[in-house]
Amino acid sequence: MRGPANQIKMSDATSLAMAFGGGALIGGLGGLIGLGGAEFRLPLLISVFAFSGLEAVILNKAMSLIVVAFALPFRSSSVPFGEVAGNWPAIINLLTGSLLGAWLGAGWATRLSHKELYRVIAVLLVLIAIALVFGHNAANAAPALTGVAQMLTGVVAGFAIGVVASLLGVAGGELLIPTLVLLFGADIKLAGSLSLAVSLPTMIVAFTRYSRDRSFAVMRNNRRFVLAMATGSIAGSFIGGQMLGFVPSSMLLPLLATILVVSAVKVWRHQ
Incomplete structure (x- = not known):
């Protein structure tokens, strides 16, 4: 396996095993909560595997993208496709x-220097840690807005989430889920499943844009x-999707938010 010049010194076997294990753990969180898991994967790629x-x-x-594509069908035993499709107006609105x-x-991410990108990340x-704690604990209630006001707010919220998702390489579920709960x-x-349905096409668009930058060679190298x-991500997302009906999110969210804050400090200090 070839990586960046400053990549951490470890054997190929160790690196691949850690990649599989990290992918499985983060994929499990994605399948369970309805996220791509990227907020936890990104600090791992930067700090442990030393990618730029x-x-x-x-x-x-x-x-x-892989986690989102597989997590949606893996969650279907608890949240049927028909129920997701029945909420197509909210999906189209945010998309x-x-x-x-x-x-x-x-496009903005490809023009930032490494230091600037680390700080933004x-x-x-x-901010995502805050959204996880407060947004995901919001009680299900009537939509905050209706009609034209809801539609316009959904477009603006979708745009902001799309920008954040591209800058971080995330699916955006941490922001989409609170938006869907509070706004709709x-x-x-x-x-969680609706956020995956919105995230999938959004991520494909961003991924297509990144493919035009020379740094995209990291995929080939x-x-x-x-x-x-x-492979680990797919296995993890399957396990997480099956656990959806048994593990309450309230047990996980404070821990996940803490991990995000610690990761943010490490990324900020990363050289």
Whole structure:
């Protein structure tokens, strides 16, 4: 496996095993909560495997895309496809803004210096931790807005989430889930699956934009690493999806938020 020049010194076997294990653990969280898991994977790619900022974002986007694509069907035993499809107006509303935001955000990320990108990543990780704690604990209630006001707010929120998702290489579920709960009054488990349905096309758009940058070669240069982490991610997302009906999110969210804050500090200090 070839990696960046400053990549941490470890054997190929150890690196691949860690890639599989990390992918499985993070994929499990993604399948359980309805996330791509990228907020936890990104600090791992930067701090442990020593990929540069943009290379880590691109790898992160690829892994998140895989988790999202598999987590949605894996969660179908608890949240049927019919229930997700029945909420198509909310999906289209958010997608209208998120697709444009994803394309523009990916373009901005490719123009930032490594130091600037690390700082942006660190700040966004902290904001996502806050959204996880407060947004996901919101009680299911009537939508905050209705009609035209809801539609316009959904487009603006989708655009902002698309930008953040591209800059971090994340699926955006940490922000989409609170938005779906608060703005559209969706149940927390349904919101997790709806967020995956919005995230998938949004991530494809951002991934297409990243493919035009020379740093995209990191995918080709680290094929074995990508395959190991992708395989672990699929296995983890399956396990997480099956656990959806048994593990309450309230037990996980404070721990996940703490991990994000610690990761943000490490990324901010990363040279």
